[in-house]
Amino acid sequence: MARSTRRLAAALLLTGATALGVGACSPITTMNSYAPSDGVRGDLGNQLRVENLMILSPAEGAEGNVLGALVNETTSPVDVTLTIDGVSGGQQLNVPAQDTLLLGPEYEAVTIPTVPVPPGAVTAVQVSTPESGSITLDVPVLDGTLPPYEEYVPAAPEE
Known part of the structure; x- marks a missing residue:
């Protein structure tokens, strides 16, 4: 025994x-960078970090709001251009040195006059700076189906 x-x-x-x-x-998986929410993330060299970028719109062809954050990792302000595939012009933004610029109706409002794809799809968004060049991200387009985003979706166009 x-x-x-x-x-x-x-x-x-x-x-x-x-x-x-x-x-x-x-x-250790928690040490890896990932997008913990519904938006996407990206890095533009060691200069700029894009966090949780998404577009909220009620329908294809309707107005949309961009939500997310731009994080400046440098000691100088950074000029950033957001260009959405299928939309003329770009949005010019300035991110202060070593700071985070929050994007959304309650912060830095970035409005797209006409969203080129329906909610549930992704659209190409180019994020660029003069110093670091550009990256293109496949950004999701969401509607107000998810409660946290309901209040940020622009009103649907009247028919």
């Missing part, structure tokens, strides 16, 4: 040590 108890204890000890060893070698 004592022999089987020792074997069981040794097997449990070996299993525990193996589990600890394997767990210690795994990467």
Whole structure:
């Protein structure tokens, strides 16, 4: 009986040590950058970070509001241009040095006169700065189906 108890204890000890060893070698997923919400994120070199970028609109062809944040990682202000695929012109923004510019109706309002795709689709948005060039992000277009965004969706056009 004592022999089987020792074997069981040794097997449990070996299993525990193996589990600890394997767990210690795994990467920590929370250390990876990811978009924790419905928007997208991107990096423009070491200069600018785009966080949780999305467009809220009631329908294709209707007005839309851009929500998200632009994070300036440098000690100088950054001029940023947002250009939406299928929409003429671009939005010019200035992000203060080492600061975050929040985009939305209650903060820095960025309005798109005509959203080129319906809610549920994505549209290409180019984010550019003179110093770091540009990146193109596939930005989701959402409507007021999700309660947190309801109040930020522009009114639907009257028919």
